[in-house]
Amino acid sequence: MLIYGLINSAVLALMAIGFNLTFGISGVANFAYGAIYVVSGFITWIFINKLNLPYPVSAISTILIIGVFGAFIYRFIIKRIRGLVISEVIATFGISIVILEFLRYVGFIGFKYSLPMFLSGSVEVLGAYVDIQRLLIIGFVILLIIALYLFTHHTKIGRAFRGIAQEEHTSLSLGINPDWIASLSMGLGSSLGAFAAIVILPLGTITVDGGYDVLINALSVCIVGGLGSTFGIIIASLIIGYAQTLTATYLAPHWTMIVSLFAILIILVIKPSGILGHQKELEERV
Amino acid sequence: MRRSFFCLFVFLFFCLFFTFQIQAQQYITLGVPTSLKLIEGYEGHKAALLAAEEINAKGGIKIGNEKRLIKIESLDIRDGEPGVPVQEALLGIEKLILDKKIYAAVVGNFRSEALLAAMDIYSKHKVINIGTIAMTPKFQEKILSNPEKYKYSFRNCLDSKYLSQYIQNMMKFISKEFGYNKVYIVTQDVLWATATGSLMEKWFKENGWTVAGFDKYPVGATDFSAGLMKAKSAGVQVIMPIFDMPTSGILVKQWKGMKVPALMAGFISPLMGSKAWKTFGSDIDGLMNIVFEIGYFPIKAYPPTVKFSETYFKRWKEDIQSGHGAAPAYDTVYILANAIEKAGTLDQDKVVSAIQATDMEGVIGRIKFDKGHQLIFGDNPKTAAVGAVMQWQNGKMAVVWPQSIASDKIVKPGWMK
Numbered sequence: 001m002l003i004y005g006l007i008n009s010a011v012l013a014l015m016a017i018g019f020n021l022t023f024g025i026s027g028v029a030n031f032a033y034g035a036i037y038v039v040s041g042f043i044t045w046i047f048i049n050k051l052n053l054p055y056p057v058s059a060i061s062t063i064l065i066i067g068v069f070g071a072f073i074y075r076f077i078i079k080r081i082r083g084l085v086i087s088e089v090i091a092t093f094g095i096s097i098v099i100l101e102f103l104r105y106v107g108f109i110g111f112k113y114s115l116p117m118f119l120s121g122s123v124e125v126l127g128a129y130v131d132i133q134r135l136l137i138i139g140f141v142i143l144l145i146i147a148l149y150l151f152t153h154h155t156k157i158g159r160a161f162r163g164i165a166q167e168e169h170t171s172l173s174l175g176i177n178p179d180w181i182a183s184l185s186m187g188l189g190s191s192l193g194a195f196a197a198i199v200i201l202p203l204g205t206i207t208v209d210g211g212y213d214v215l216i217n218a219l220s221v222c223i224v225g226g227l228g229s230t231f232g233i234i235i236a237s238l239i240i241g242y243a244q245t246l247t248a249t250y251l252a253p254h255w256t257m258i259v260s261l262f263a264i265l266i267i268l269v270i271k272p273s274g275i276l277g278h279q280k281e282l283e284e285r286v
Numbered sequence: 287m288r289r290s291f292f293c294l295f296v297f298l299f300f301c302l303f304f305t306f307q308i309q310a311q312q313y314i315t316l317g318v319p320t321s322l323k324l325i326e327g328y329e330g331h332k333a334a335l336l337a338a339e340e341i342n343a344k345g346g347i348k349i350g351n352e353k354r355l356i357k358i359e360s361l362d363i364r365d366g367e368p369g370v371p372v373q374e375a376l377l378g379i380e381k382l383i384l385d386k387k388i389y390a391a392v393v394g395n396f397r398s399e400a401l402l403a404a405m406d407i408y409s410k411h412k413v414i415n416i417g418t419i420a421m422t423p424k425f426q427e428k429i430l431s432n433p434e435k436y437k438y439s440f441r442n443c444l445d446s447k448y449l450s451q452y453i454q455n456m457m458k459f460i461s462k463e464f465g466y467n468k469v470y471i472v473t474q475d476v477l478w479a480t481a482t483g484s485l486m487e488k489w490f491k492e493n494g495w496t497v498a499g500f501d502k503y504p505v506g507a508t509d510f511s512a513g514l515m516k517a518k519s520a521g522v523q524v525i526m527p528i529f530d531m532p533t534s535g536i537l538v539k540q541w542k543g544m545k546v547p548a549l550m551a552g553f554i555s556p557l558m559g560s561k562a563w564k565t566f567g568s569d570i571d572g573l574m575n576i577v578f579e580i581g582y583f584p585i586k587a588y589p590p591t592v593k594f595s596e597t598y599f600k601r602w603k604e605d606i607q608s609g610h611g612a613a614p615a616y617d618t619v620y621i622l623a624n625a626i627e628k629a630g631t632l633d634q635d636k637v638v639s640a641i642q643a644t645d646m647e648g649v650i651g652r653i654k655f656d657k658g659h660q661l662i663f664g665d666n667p668k669t670a671a672v673g674a675v676m677q678w679q680n681g682k683m684a685v686v687w688p689q690s691i692a693s694d695k696i697v698k699p700g701w702m703k
Binding site for chain 1: 323324325328368475501502503504506507508509510511512513515516532533535536539540542543544545555556557559561562564565566567569607
């Protein structure tokens with residue numbers, strides 16, 4: 001239970017990191033995130049199965065393509081409505097529906113769409129057999145968090161990201177172009193969504209409806225952890241991940257679906273900005 | 287000059303009018319109102335098209351001295367998709383009936399409540415309906431409640447009562463072969479799956495089995511480790527899954543990954559077709575799955591299945607992946623064609639009587655209907671339609687039950703020995 005709870009938490013964290021990064025920097029809640037996750041899976045599948053490209057090439061190409069796609073969404077759609085929160089949500093959710101239903105329309109249905117495991121087989125950990133792929137997810141999450149920390153603290157663009165996130169107008173006076181950075185953050189967030197898809201989808205199959213589930217999971221983790229806070233989403237992932245595993249083990253698996261919703265409800269009552277969120281914290285204190 | 291143009295116009299008008307008249311007379315239009323984006327509907331539609339093309343290639347359906355070709359008109363009524371109201375599906379069916387003037391509907395509804403409501407529409411318009419997907423036993427009850435009114439509806443596929451019987455037969459067979467009597471039930475948390483699970487739980491308890499647990503997983507679940515750990519620690523010999531969601535293949539992968547020493551025997555829809563092996567690889571080796579209707583993959587002991595699966599592949603360049611709906615859809619078109627030829631007319635009442643008297647060889651076995659217009663199932667394709675139990679054995683779909691068509695014996699997964 002310990003190990004599967006940790007894996008579940010890692011999966012949730014991986015799903016939420018991209019969504020969180022985009023929101024934390026540009027302030028855009030990218031509701032197309034779930035669709036981007038699913039379309040990444042299908043693009044990788046096409047590269048591997050139709051174009052016969054090697055797995056690593058397919059994966060890297062997908063991450064790059066999706067990154068550019070995410071930046072394009074910002075440049076051509078979101079930029080015009082930036083700051084209008086409701087419009088942003090409607091636009092990104094609309095994009096999500098268009099992508100997912102288009103995939104369904106062109107025939108991405110059935111059970112045949114799956115990505116290969118990085119390493120197949122299982123190993124015994126703490127007395128329980130665990131798939132190597134699941135263990136790899138934990139490793140990838142740790143690496144990703146370290147890489148993101150180094151990127152945002154030790155690179156010029158990363159510092160610009162933080163500058164925009166902290167105070168956009170002051171950053172502007174220092175020569176940082178907020179639209180350019182927001183566009184990059186949308187691209188990077190989308191790439192992280194693609195990365196999550198490539199790492200998680202080998203565990204199962206790629207389905208159009210999975211996009212909606214991913215969006216809900218990412219949203220719940222971000223709301224509980226605090227929108228924009230990387231460490232907040234790690235804590236939230238651990239709480240929700242272990243709560244789900246405990247629920248499945250000691251209560252019943254079908255109650256796991258309400259765990260994240262229940263967590264959102266509690267956090268909204270106790271601390272609406274999330275565990276480590278700073279949004280509206282002042283208003284909360286007042 | 288103007289007079290010449292007028293004559294030419296009148297001539298062309300009559301040519302077009304008679305062309306349409308001739309075409310209308312030539313075709314018998316069959317509707318396929320179903321969820322075309324779901325695998326059973328998608329493949330059922332293709333199977334029906336294949337049968338229609340075969341019949342047309344032989345000149346069509348003979349009615350008296352003339353032959354009529356079949357035309358298939360499909361409409362995606364989406365009733366199998368979440369959130370789509372029944373009313374929308376019914377409107378789609380009525381649209382096909384009124385706009386396309388369909389003579390009969392095949393494949394049909396996914397959701398049982400939509401099927402039950404649609405039966406009234408078919409009766410109102412006297413359109414014959416032979417469904418191959420929705421499985422509620424309420425269908426027969428409704429027909430028997432008013433046989434004259436609902437006589438236009440038939441079901442040419444498994445219903446949930448027969449499904450329970452097949453699962454019971456599979457468990458009896460496992461018990462006889464290995465002496466097993468301890469089971470863990472895992473189902474998808476949707477009505478049909480939990481209802482089947484509950485029926486089986488009752489049956490297990492009445493037949494000397496111990497049910498160590500009964501877990502219901504929400505749609506979209508991707509981690510089944512909690513249930514598998516409980517099953518393993520309880521020392522069960524059989525895990526009985528009932529799922530049709532795409533992520534349910536993960537259950538089998540985890541079963542192998544966690545080396546749970548129990549047979550996995552039940553129904554997992556995504557693992558029914560040949561592509562499952564390509565998708566999931568050897569992780570699904572050893573899984574035993576209930577085949578709702580045979581015919582969609584070749585079974586040497588029953589040659590019509592070999593012929594059908596080869597013909598389907600040749601036409602559509604892919605194998606059938608669904609163990610439910612496609613092969614019966616193919617047979618359904620032949621049932622209609624035979625009934626029309628026997629009746630010698632398109633009069634619906636006479637054709638309905640001919641369908642009721644159907645006794646023909648199909649790819650799913652011998653086709654006969656009971657008084658509730660439900661296809662009769664058994665364990666020998668020479669006497670009845672047949673479902674089966676297949677086990678993945680080194681990439682092969684091996685039939686292990688019933689004896690009449692079995693090609694192999696049950697093999698326990700490597701870590702159980």
